[in-house]
Amino acid sequence: NAGVTQTPKFQVLKTGQSMTLQCAQDMNHEYMSWYRQDPGMGLRLIHYSVGAGITDQGEVPNGYNVSRSTTEDFPLRLLSAAPSQTSVYFCASGRGGQETQYFGPGTRLLVL
């Protein structure tokens, strides 16, 4: 199993550009989530999904969209990048929310 994969590993964007961060898992997990990690703030939940076709907002959803058309994939879209979205983004999956979460390697995003 590849586990949770994320692409790209690193990305530089200009303010106002849009992009999609990809996340895929091959463990048939129902629960998937996106976090951003900023120094001194731990991990903050952006969006999560409890199954294909079902998504909901986390703690910091503004400026981000998600969709879950398949069990395997959970892409995160930045609609119009802002410098405040400079961060490291992690995708995670698990059998259920209260179960162990498996994290991807992260995507480092720099918005200029």
Add this chain to the structure above:
Amino acid sequence: AQSVTQLGSHVSVSEGALVLLRCNYSSSVPPYLFWYVQYPNQGLQLLLKYTSAATLVKGINGFEAEFKKSETSFHLTKPSAHMSDAAEYFCAVWASGTYKYIFGTGTRLKVLA
């Protein structure tokens, strides 16, 4: 609302010394509690989790944590620190009824030779 608080954003210990990383939780229902570790430039991986089966939970790499309801704590310990333990450690709670994981702000552990 459920939450976790990690006391101490940075902890330094000497190699061979006791490691103690503190986590206090807030929950009105029996919580699911977790400790994760993050090595530099990597994602998080599970160290251990509490799911009410036993109050003393043993994890990987010699770490363990004790659930103390009276103190609302879930501190992480390791009897003897190793250089390879240098990493950032996160306490987390599964917020029942909300489908959300809540993470603490993390504690960076430095191990001194």
